[in-house]
Amino acid sequence: MESATLMMSSLPFWYLILLLVGFITPFLKFLKHLIPSKSRRTRSLPPGPKPWPIIGNLPEMIAHRPTSRWIHNIMNDLNTEIACIRLGNIHVIPITSPKIAREILIKKDSIFASRPLNWSSEHVSSGYLSTVFAPYGAQWKKMKKVMANELVSPRRLQWLQDKRMEEADNIVSYVYKQCDKNNGGGLVDIRLVFNARHFGKGKEDGGPGFEEVEHIDAIFTVLRYLFAFSISDYVPCLRELDLDGHKKELKKATKLLMKYHDPLIKDRIQQWKNGKRTHEEDLLDVLISLKDANDNPLLTLDEIKCQIVDMMVATVDNPSNIFEWGLAEMLNQPEILQKAMEEIDSVVGKARQVQESDILKLNYLKACAKEVFRLHPIEDINATHVSIEDTFIANNTYFIPKGSHIVLRRQGIGQNPKIWEEPLKFKPERHLQKDNDGFKDLSLNEPSLNLITFSMGRRACPGITLGSTMTIMLFARMLHGFNWSVSPNETTIDLSESEGGTIKGKPLVALATPRLPTEVY
Structure with missing residues (x-):
């Protein structure tokens, strides 16, 4: 108690006052839950730090940023694979156990299939209209059906193959031109290459222009603040004060996205209305042309706008992160890089570029990508799940109250020493399995949840095939097309x-x- 008091005294006085004032209004509403009945006191929550009355562990969260590292340290100190941290009136349950993760996402998926109601999700999705952020219910079911059946179905995957190949060609061409500028060798900013999007004119060499850089920066800002443990997520009455600055940054980033998206969307809708466009050429056309049972537009303008943001937020991070971390690890272990390049050469040769049809045979490269998912996920905290009723998990050991926020720690699971030998070592071979015919075909999906790639259950990413294809295709193109080495000064x-x-x-x-050969590029 003494250490907690010292920690509290180190916080800005005005910060504590605002917290206390903010809790006066909802106090009576929370009182019933904060003073459980005698029958509920016997229910054992997962281990965690002792919460303060009313405000829970919010003071500790404020004092120990970033929150994901603070949660990591709590779990390490307690030597536990599941914990309970009360923030305001919400129980946050971080998990690093694949077994418990399987129970939540598979066995009891229906209980944990909802999403939190917070300002960031509400703002980005214009009131929870899109697939990723909508709580469990009719709107989510509607938008998930659109995603699964209309946007990422096998038919659409085939339909958009030419566009994906064109983008892969453009990226290879850009890197090749960078090399040509430097007498056969060029320093390439990997993150910039893979974060480019087509807005504005771009640069003459095919690289991203100001508009594309601004757009992609806005997407990553949205990603950073969506599930960032904002104070107002747990104390809604303090939302307008924006004490941690999250609201300001997220509003700015969302406004930038709309600056680029909205004119294109509105113009396209008008083209369909006046008959200038009569057939689908891309996914925006698909969203606009969907009809309900009465032949009226299935989606509103806001639903279309939010679903496009949804798709961009969900697809922009993994391909760039996988290649950047994967190549970094490979450059420090050249034997792995050499093995991956030899596999690609044996499948593709050197007279043509890698095609999507080659991916099935590139098992070692897929193992390298999967190892990056395990060791270096784009974020430690997976998208938050919310329990819609009281339940027990882990062989009925722990009570999980209704409304709890379940956060699966991707890096915590992927580096769990109880599951993985040498968990901090980049070792792609660990994902390869042999049968009588050689190595088994490898998928980036991980049903065991010993690592988290595209998750499982109702909230699993519906674009697993598309995401896997984009990730491996870009990885393969870059390793096949170029020799890579550490820059001269390193x-x-x-x-x-x-x-x-x-x-x-x-x-x-x-x-x-x-x-x-030159003609291949």
Whole structure:
């Protein structure tokens, strides 16, 4: 208690006052839950830090940013794979056990299939209209059906193959031009290459222009603040004060996205109305042309706008993160890089570019990507699940109250020493399995949840095939098309993470040289 008192005294006085004032109004509403009945006192919550009355562990959360690292340290100190941290009136349950994760996402999926109601999700999705952020209910079912049946179905995957190949060609061409500018070798900012989006004119060399950089920066800002443990998520009456600045940054980023998206969407809708466009050419056309049972538009303008943001937020992170971390690890272990390139050459040769049909045979490369998912996920905290009723988990050991926020720690699960031997070592071979015919075909999906790629259950990513294809295709194209080495002023790649996150702390800059005949590019 003494250490807690010292910690509290170190916080800004006005901060504590605001917290206390903010809780006066909802106090009576919370009282019933904060003073449980005699029958509920026997229910055992997972282990965790002792909460303060009313405000729970919010003071500790404020004093120990980033929150994901604080949660990591709590679980390490308690030597537990499941914990309970009360923030305001909400029980936050972080988990690093694959077994418990399977129970939540598979066995009791119906109980944990909802999403939190908070300002960030509400703002980005215009009132929970899109697939990712909608709580469990009719709106979520509607939008998930649109995603699964209309946007990422096998038919759509085939339909958009030419566009994906065109984008892959553009990226290879851009890197090749960078090499050509430097007498056969060029320093390439890997993150910038893979974060480009098509807005504005771009640069003459095919690289991203100001508009594309601004757009992609806005997407990553949205990603950073969506589930960032904002104070107002747990004390809604303090929302307008924006004490941690999250609201300001998220509003700015969302406004930038709309600046680029809205004119294109509105213009396209008008083209369909006036008959200038009569057939689908891309996913925006698909969303606009969907009809309900009465032949009226199935989706509103806001639903279309939010679903496009949804798709961009969900797809932009993994391909760039996988290649950046994967190449960084490979440059520090050249034998792995060489093995991956030899596999690609044996399947593809050097007279053509990698095609999507080659992916099935690139098991070692897929193992490298899967190892990045395990060791270096784009974020430690997976999208939050919410329990819609009281329940027990872990062989009925722990009570999980209705409304609890379940956070699966991707890096915590992927680096769990009870599951993985040498958990901090980049070792792709651990994912390969042999049968009588050689190595089994490898998928990036992980039903065992010994690592989290696209998750499982009702809230699993519906675009598993598309996401896997994009990730492996870009990885393969870059390794096949170019030799990669550490830049001249370095001997190894720094593998440290960003402060408070899991992305690479220093963007990877590597030396690229073409390795295929000129006519292939």
